[in-house]
Each structure stands twice: as C-alpha cells, then as structure tokens.
Amino acid sequence: MxxxxxxxxxxVEVPPQVLEATARPVLHHRTQAFRELFARTRARLAEVACVPGDDVIILAGSGTAGFEAGLLACVPRGAKVVGVNAGKFGERWVKLARHYGCEVVELKLPWGEAVDPEAVRALLREHPDVQAVMSTHSETSTGVLHDVQALAQVVRETAPEALVLIDAVTSLGVAELRPKAWGLDGVFSGSQKGLMTPPGLAFAWLSERAWARSEGLNPTFYLDLRKERAQQRAGQTAYTPAVSLVAGLEVALGLLLDEGxxxxxxxxxxxxxxxxxxxxxxxxxxxxxxxxxxxxxxxxxxxxxxxxxxxxxxxxxxxxxxxxxxxxxxxxxxxxxxxxxxxxxxxxxxxxxxxxxxxxxxxxxxxxxxxxxxxxxx
Amino acid sequence: MxxxxxxxxxxVEVPPQVLEATARPVLHHRTQAFRELFARTRARLAEVACVPGDDVIILAGSGTAGFEAGLLACVPRGAKVVGVNAGKFGERWVKLARHYGCEVVELKLPWGEAVDPEAVRALLREHPDVQAVMSTHSETSTGVLHDVQALAQVVRETAPEALVLIDAVTSLGVAELRPKAWGLDGVFSGSQKGLMTPPGLAFAWLSERAWARSEGLNPTFYLDLRKERAQQRAGQTAYTPAVSLVAGLEVALGLLLDEGxxxxxxxxxxxxxxxxxxxxxxxxxxxxxxxxxxxxxxxxxxxxxxxxxxxxxxxxxxxxxxxxxxxxxxxxxxxxxxxxxxxxxxxxxxxxxxxxxxxxxxxxxxxxxxxxxxxxxx
The missing domain is CATH 3.90.1150.10 (Aspartate Aminotransferase, domain 1)
Incomplete structure (x- = not known):
C-alpha cells in the first residue's frame, strides 16, 4: 500500500485546511460574507504577488485564460510583439498572440536554455516598434527560471514603450518575483501551483502603464480585465465566481503569508x-x-x-x-x-x-x- | 441562531457528499484516475442533458464562458442573428453577439413575458438570412421558462438553416429539456444551478449541424470547443481542468440520475x-x-x-x-x-x-x- x-x-498537493475550506457550504456571491471573503483574498493575493494594495484580478478559468485576458487588456490586435519561446509555455503565448493577429518576433531558444537579455536587446534594436515582450518566468516544461528582472531592464532601456508580460504560473509563491521593483507590466498565474489550491482560478496583475493602454483593445466578452477590475473593486465579479475555490485560496494565501x-x-x-x-x-x-x-x-x-x-x-x-x-x-x-x-x-x-x-x-x-x-x- | x-x-445548496468529493486530494489531470473520472462525468452529464453518448464539453469558467464558447463555435463574426431579449440574460447574449460584430435582430419583450414563437416567425420572415436564434430557456431574472421546443420548431419551418442556441444555465437538471428531440443546436449551462455543484464549470453541447459549421469561425484561444472536443474525447482537456469541481460534479450527476x-x-x-x-x-x-x-x-x-x-x-x-x-x-x-x-x-x-x-x-x-x-x- x-x-x-x-x-x-x-x-500540486493541497493542504487539508485548504481542501476543507473548498468543501464548506457554498456562499452566494452577492452576499456581504462573500464580498468580505473576496476582498480579503484579493488583498492577500496582492501581498503574495508582491504588489500589496494593487488589483490582482481573480478569474474562473485556467492560467491560459489569465494570460489571454492579460494580453487582450493591453496589446491591440495586430501589434508587433516579441515572444520568448524556450519551452512549451513560451510557445503557447506565441500561438496566443498570433491567434489575435499579432506579428510575433519569436526569440526561439533550445529547450533548457535561459533567455539571454542581450539577445532580446538585439531583437528590440531591429524591431523598435514592438509593443510588448512576452516571456515565461518559470518555464515548467524545461525547469528554467528566466531572469525576468534583467529582461525587463533591457526592455526599459531599449524599447521603453514596450510592455513586459510575464507568465508566472509556476513562479508565483515559489520564486522571487517583484513585479513593480523589476518593472514588469503584466503578471499572470493560476491557483494550482505555488498557491497550493485546486485548479480553476486564474490571476492577472497589470502595471499602471499597462492599465493606461486603451487604444485598439478588444478583449473577449468573458475575459475582460477592465470590466472585472471595476466589479472586483466593489467586492463583486462580472460573472459568477468559483466561490469554493476562492474560499480555499484565502486559506492557502494565509499559510503562505504566515511563513513570509x-x-x-x-x-x-x-x-x-x-x-x-x-x-x-x-x-x-x-x-x-x-x-x-x-x-x-x-x-x-x-x-x-x-x-x-x-x-x-x-x-x-x-x-x-x-x-x-x-x-x-x-x-x-x-x-x-x-x-x-x-x-x-x-x-x-x-x-x-x-x-x-x-x-x-x-x-x-x-x-x-x-x-x-x-x-x-x- | x-x-x-x-x-x-x-x-444553490450543494449536497454534502458533493462538497466532500470536491475536498478530496487533488488528482493530477494527466493520470488514468482523472481520465476515468472525467469520462464518467462527461457520460453522466450527457445523460442529464438528455443527449446520451454525445459530447458535452466541460470548461473551467462561468456559464457566460460556456455561451461565449458556443456562439463562437458555430456563428461567424458579422453574422446576422436573432436575440430574444426578455430579461437580464437574454440581454447578455445580445451584448455578447454584438461584441463579436454580429448584426443582432433583437426581439425585445417586457420582463415577465414569455417569447411568442409566432413573433419569432414574423422576424425570421423579415430576415431570412439569419444564421442563429439565441434565447434563454429559463430566464432567471424574470422566472420565465421560454417554450424553446416551439421556438425551435418555428425556426426549423421558417429559416431552416438558422441554428437555435439556448442558455440552459438554470434549466439543465431542472426543467424538461430535450435538445435533440426539440431540434436545438446549442445548449449551454453551468455547474452551480440544477446540477448542485459549486460554481466554476461551464458546459456546452452542440448539434451535429452546429459542429459542421466551420466557415468563418474564430473562437478565442481559451474558449475553443473544437480543440476541447478533440482533447475531451481522449479524457483530457486543452488546459488544466478544475479537477476538484469535476469530482464534485460526478457525484452530483449520480444523485440526479438515480432519481431519474x-x-x-x-x-x-x-x-x-x-x-x-x-x-x-x-x-x-x-x-x-x-x-x-x-x-x-x-x-x-x-x-x-x-x-x-x-x-x-x-x-x-x-x-x-x-x-x-x-x-x-x-x-x-x-x-x-x-x-x-x-x-x-x-x-x-x-x-x-x-x-x-x-x-x-x-x-x-x-x-x-x-x-x-x-x-x-x-
């Protein structure tokens, strides 16, 4: 046995007290009890994401839904973007951007390699009109942690207008990640990795300059970060949230914050x-x-x-x-x-x-x- | 007290045995154990939806995600559609279709009224080029159950090519619903209503003729029913599924099927x-x-x-x-x-x-x- x-x-394995919280009787999402739970969970999530006080949007969906929502929230269709493709997930974001008509300048690396920021600099010099640079932070298919701090610095220096959008699905709550200090513009994640909660929730954080982009955007109906932000600031969601998973997440985030x-x-x-x-x-x-x-x-x-x-x-x-x-x-x-x-x-x-x-x-x-x-x- | x-x-209130199932240790979604659970759940869901043996796609998301996925799976952008707007949810689907550039011929009814199929006939005579008719079945904002069987019959008689797309979010598992016998083409629902499971899962069923539509379609990256169908037939999902909610759903569906x-x-x-x-x-x-x-x-x-x-x-x-x-x-x-x-x-x-x-x-x-x-x- x-x-x-x-x-x-x-x-990943989920702590029993988190599982217990997901099995509590379901809260109605338009109640004061849920509004308080949701606000508390969002506040804790922002702390764990190292952006205390900021909006981290919680969506019912997988990490992919989070990245899609984030891309469409700050990159217009047809824009030119750089996609760091050094594994399965980097490849996924290249496909996602192409799906929306973006012209993707792909930085393709052999699996197992980490991105060299200078290679990104060279690409950006060739393509100064790039509107965003997309990369994974922790690339799960290869076990690589890309240095997204150095990556962001190169982008700031070489193409100051380009946004830096990061898949933090397996780095949030696991590896050092300082979105603001590092100058990132979008960080996207999910519930079922470092946050030790069952799968089913996606998370999205945007920088102020990413939120300020509004030209030519066209989010999907369901994945619309601006609509969600307005609702979530009031303790609501645009559509029915996965309340049980939120209840579990709150407990899991508490465990992480207790540790520091x-x-x-x-x-x-x-x-x-x-x-x-x-x-x-x-x-x-x-x-x-x-x-x-x-x-x-x-x-x-x-x-x-x-x-x-x-x-x-x-x-x-x-x-x-x-x-x-x-x-x-x-x-x-x-x-x-x-x-x-x-x-x-x-x-x-x-x-x-x-x-x-x-x-x-x-x-x-x-x-x-x-x-x-x-x-x-x- | x-x-x-x-x-x-x-x-809605969720049975304790369903809550218990959602709190079981999380299964990895690429295991035989999950594949079997998922196949069993999909089979039961198809029975409860009165389409035994058919594909009912399970997505991580709210009912709105299910309707969006369904619309984009069989209606090209820019198509002309009829939207029955007799309440909050009918209105939502009109907005959804407009979001994707559809020309929506709106059948707007005072709240509380049920759709008169003859009014739909008259509209379809004026607009014989309509590609789909969208309606709620149970309109939760008003408590109305639309006669979608009669509606579908009128569509078949008057605009035989038009698809009939139905929001069954609060009718699935609650009211008589026979997608095939009634000639429906799309039925979309969610986990947290008649199926007595916590919120976080969306469901989508399409008729063979709806699946056969492939001209000019453009699903979102995350909400792509064809990609999901291919994966789900193999016991997989395109993106990480909400495994705990699926485990709960399986139990809930068992309770419903036991009752008949x-x-x-x-x-x-x-x-x-x-x-x-x-x-x-x-x-x-x-x-x-x-x-x-x-x-x-x-x-x-x-x-x-x-x-x-x-x-x-x-x-x-x-x-x-x-x-x-x-x-x-x-x-x-x-x-x-x-x-x-x-x-x-x-x-x-x-x-x-x-x-x-x-x-x-x-x-x-x-x-x-x-x-x-x-x-x-x-």
Missing amino acids: FRPRLYAPGP LEALWRRRERLNGAVLAGAAALGCRPYAARVSPAVAALYAPERVSAPAIVKGFAARGMRIAGGQDDAKEHLFRPSVMGYADRYDALTIVAALEEVLLELGQPVALGQGVSAALRVLAG | FRPRLYAPGP LEALWRRRERLNGAVLAGAAALGCRPYAARVSPAVAALYAPERVSAPAIVKGFAARGMRIAGGQDDAKEHLFRPSVMGYADRYDALTIVAALEEVLLELGQPVALGQGVSAALRVLAG
Whole structure:
C-alpha cells in the first residue's frame, strides 16, 4: 500500500485546511460574507504577488485564460510583439498572440536554455516598434527560471514603450518575483501551483502603464480585465465566481503569508535544491541552465528511459511529470512546490534511488538521500 | 441562531457528499484516475442533458464562458442573428453577439413575458438570412421558462438553416429539456444551478449541424470547443481542468440520475409550484407569464418593498434573490432548485409569512403553508 503523493509541477498537493475550506457550504456571491471573503483574498493575493494594495484580478478559468485576458487588456490586435519561446509555455503565448493577429518576433531558444537579455536587446534594436515582450518566468516544461528582472531592464532601456508580460504560473509563491521593483507590466498565474489550491482560478496583475493602454483593445466578452477590475473593486465579479475555490485560496494565501515571502522563496529553493543534489548524486543531471525552484527537471541517466522512471514513481503512488514533446524520452520532472516539506524532498530522492536500482542502475542505497540531506542541513 | 440556507436561483445548496468529493486530494489531470473520472462525468452529464453518448464539453469558467464558447463555435463574426431579449440574460447574449460584430435582430419583450414563437416567425420572415436564434430557456431574472421546443420548431419551418442556441444555465437538471428531440443546436449551462455543484464549470453541447459549421469561425484561444472536443474525447482537456469541481460534479450527476430525469423534472416543478401557491395565498403574485421551475419570481404585495422581504429572509439566515434592474423594488425570487426538498419549499413559505407579518401585512399564520402543503400532497 502506498499513500498517493502529488509531486508534479502542478496541480500540486493541497493542504487539508485548504481542501476543507473548498468543501464548506457554498456562499452566494452577492452576499456581504462573500464580498468580505473576496476582498480579503484579493488583498492577500496582492501581498503574495508582491504588489500589496494593487488589483490582482481573480478569474474562473485556467492560467491560459489569465494570460489571454492579460494580453487582450493591453496589446491591440495586430501589434508587433516579441515572444520568448524556450519551452512549451513560451510557445503557447506565441500561438496566443498570433491567434489575435499579432506579428510575433519569436526569440526561439533550445529547450533548457535561459533567455539571454542581450539577445532580446538585439531583437528590440531591429524591431523598435514592438509593443510588448512576452516571456515565461518559470518555464515548467524545461525547469528554467528566466531572469525576468534583467529582461525587463533591457526592455526599459531599449524599447521603453514596450510592455513586459510575464507568465508566472509556476513562479508565483515559489520564486522571487517583484513585479513593480523589476518593472514588469503584466503578471499572470493560476491557483494550482505555488498557491497550493485546486485548479480553476486564474490571476492577472497589470502595471499602471499597462492599465493606461486603451487604444485598439478588444478583449473577449468573458475575459475582460477592465470590466472585472471595476466589479472586483466593489467586492463583486462580472460573472459568477468559483466561490469554493476562492474560499480555499484565502486559506492557502494565509499559510503562505504566515511563513513570509522571503522565507517561502528560500525554502522552495532549498527543497528543490535538495532534490537536484540528490538526483545529481545518482547520475541525473539538471536539464535547466538556470534552475526554477518550481520543478527539478532532470535528465535520466544514459540508457535509462525517462518514462520508465515516471512509471516507477507511479508504482509507488507518486505522480511526477515526464518530459514533453522531444524531451519525452530523456526528461523527468518531480516538484516540491505544493504542500511539501523537506521530508517530501527526501522521499522523492529515496524513491528515485529505488527506481533506478530496479532499472538496473548501479546505485548504493542512501547515495542520493545523503546528498539531499546535506543541502537541507546547509 | 439560524442554520444558513441558500435559496437563491444559483449558486444553490450543494449536497454534502458533493462538497466532500470536491475536498478530496487533488488528482493530477494527466493520470488514468482523472481520465476515468472525467469520462464518467462527461457520460453522466450527457445523460442529464438528455443527449446520451454525445459530447458535452466541460470548461473551467462561468456559464457566460460556456455561451461565449458556443456562439463562437458555430456563428461567424458579422453574422446576422436573432436575440430574444426578455430579461437580464437574454440581454447578455445580445451584448455578447454584438461584441463579436454580429448584426443582432433583437426581439425585445417586457420582463415577465414569455417569447411568442409566432413573433419569432414574423422576424425570421423579415430576415431570412439569419444564421442563429439565441434565447434563454429559463430566464432567471424574470422566472420565465421560454417554450424553446416551439421556438425551435418555428425556426426549423421558417429559416431552416438558422441554428437555435439556448442558455440552459438554470434549466439543465431542472426543467424538461430535450435538445435533440426539440431540434436545438446549442445548449449551454453551468455547474452551480440544477446540477448542485459549486460554481466554476461551464458546459456546452452542440448539434451535429452546429459542429459542421466551420466557415468563418474564430473562437478565442481559451474558449475553443473544437480543440476541447478533440482533447475531451481522449479524457483530457486543452488546459488544466478544475479537477476538484469535476469530482464534485460526478457525484452530483449520480444523485440526479438515480432519481431519474422525468421524476427530477416533476419534483422540481412541484416544489417550485408549492412555493408559488403558498406565496399566492399570501398575496404575492407570480411575475412570470410562463413559470420556470428554477425560481419562484414573485411580486411583493402592494405597498411592500421587495428588498425588505429579501432582508427579512436574510435575517433568518436565508439567501433569496431580489429583483434586478427596474424590477428591484417589487420583485423577490426564492428558489428550490438546489439540494432542497419539500420541507425547504415549506420553509420558504413559512418564512415569507413571518416576514410579511413583520412588514405589517395582514397574514394569518399557516395561510401560505397550508396552500403549499396542498400542492405537495397533490
């Protein structure tokens, strides 16, 4: 018998008190009780997003809905934009922008690489009329954390009018993210990753200059951030909100704020670092040039199939992610960004030892776990 | 002390076993366990929607997202459409179609009236090039149940090419609805009404001829029914689904199917009928010309303010809806479409007696409840 464990880069394990909150009797969304819950949740969300007091819009939908709403809220159809495509999600935003008729100047990088801000500078010099630069922060498909602070600085210097729009789906609540200090213009995320809530909510924050863009915009009917902002400031939503998920989110945000943002970011980094160190001691190299704390993207050892590793974890009740597209055969991706502590990091490494042994690798039991323990003790 | 009771026309009271299911540990959406849950839920949903075996698409979003997805899946931008506007939601779909550049021929009715199919015939004769007719089935703002069977027949006879697109947000699982037998082309709904699940899921069904329309379509990136259909047939979704709400929905659908669709429709009608009869005995006339079982839309007695009645219910822990827009002062709307039985219908009437007494109305205690009991005994 195994206790099921969700060690995927989202959806993640959700704390029991958050699950309990989602199972409370449903509140009507036009009541004072919900208005207060919603206002409290929005205030906490803004704190966790490092934009205290600002509007972070909560939508019923997936992270993709959040990015779509954000793009349409500040980029006119047909605009020229730069899209950093260094993985599955970067690619998704390129497709999204093209869907709306944007001319996308694509900065395509090999999977696993982090964006070089100077490459963006060169592109912007060629295309000074770019209206936005889109990038993921934590690219889940490759485990890369892009340096969006440096990216934003280059954009400010080279194309001051261009907005910087960031997919923070797996970085919000996981990695250091300072939208205002870093000069970002749009940050979009979802409930089921670092915020430890079931999937079904999308989040969107815009900078003042992004809100001020109004020329030629054409949001969808459902995903209209301005309509939502007006409503949400009054404790309402334009359409029926997913009240139960909001109730869970409020509790989850409380847990994160109790820990403190900087402590949280440090802990996330250390837990993920322990998994990476343990895996390295077992011959599994990291895939990402610049590691995101949201996920340990790991190469399977030579001659070992990554899907067999994923299967080995599944046989132990543990859900980790495999590689996507071309990376399928050699990549596997455990994550400790959910409701997980240091013992979960150790558990992942211990299971990896067992799985590699089963697959015929010469592993001495404890070899990875000791390395992970040293990181945790550090 | 009062036990809180949700007697609003959505979100509704959710059965505890459904709440329990939403609070189970989160499933990863790319697992066999979720694929099976999702397939089972989709099969049950198709049965409850009276289209067994068909694709009913499940989206993370509100009912509005479902209607938007449906409209864009079969109506090209710029098309001419008829919009039946007989309340808040009919008005919403007119706005939606205009948002996408449709030329909307509006059939505007006074609130409380049901659509006369012959009026639609006359409009279609004037505008034989109409590509779709949009209407609500149960118009929640007025408590009207439109005869969409007769409406569809008129459309078939007069403009055979026009699609019939129906907002079934508060009729699915509540009122008789036979999409195929009635010749409907699109049926859209949400989780938080007759399906007794927390809000956050939208549903969309299309007829074969609606799916066959592909000329000039332009869905949004997130709300793309064809992309979803391809994924959902394989037990997947295009974007991360709201897995916890799906788990709750599966349980709720099981409860509805155990009762049986026809028994369910009859019971819903009887419960709502009991509320209407009790209210009538207390001097509260029904607002709707053709009553929807989803909600008892009631006129406050002469010289009584409807918001005061809503407030009186609130003081007893009961959330009912007031009137919207111009109907605010004289309309109130309790609903028994959620997890509610005959004793909830009686409770609503008993509370109404008390509230009217408090507001100075000459009510004899038991006057309304007896009338309601007679309907329930009938």
